[in-house]
Amino acid sequence: MIAPNQLTDPTVRAFVAAVNAGDRNAFRAVLTEGATMSDDGSDRDLTQWAEKEIWSSNGHMDIETESDDGRALVANYRNDTWGDMRTAWRFTVTGDGRISRFETGQA
Template sequence: MINVSQLTDPAVRAFVTAVNDNDKGAFEEVLAPGATMSDDGSDRDITDWADREIFSSNGHMDVDSEADDGRSLIVEYRNDTWGAMRTKWRFDVTADGRISRFETGQA
């Protein structure tokens, strides 16, 4: 497992920290205006998805590995709704260091 503080990309590190701290404000701050996301290949509304899959269900990311300069992760993700599952995450980061899109799904 990789310690969150050792994740390579600062925006991805802030994203994972916000999820693990259940910090909705920090999560929203790391997202670029108009950010998009998909879950298992289907685009979702970020606000609705994050409320359901992260904040109301105590989502938590344990990072197993990273690639692509820290913008692709393999994660043991768990929440109170689904339990634990191995997932993959890919992030697009803007020049000013905010996440413009992320994609997640089962690994």
């Protein structure tokens, strides 16, 4: 496992830290206005997805590997709804260091 504070990309590091801390404000701060996301190949409403999959179900990411300069992760993701899942994450980070899009799904 890779400790979140050891992740290469500082923006992705902040995203993982926000998820694991249950910190909605830090999560929103790392995203651009109008950020988008997909889950298992289907675009989702980011706000609704985060509420269901992270905040109300105690989502948590344990990072197995990173690639693409830290912008692609494989993680053991767990929440109270689905339990443990091996997931892949890919992040698009803007020049100002915020996430404009992320994609996740089963790995």
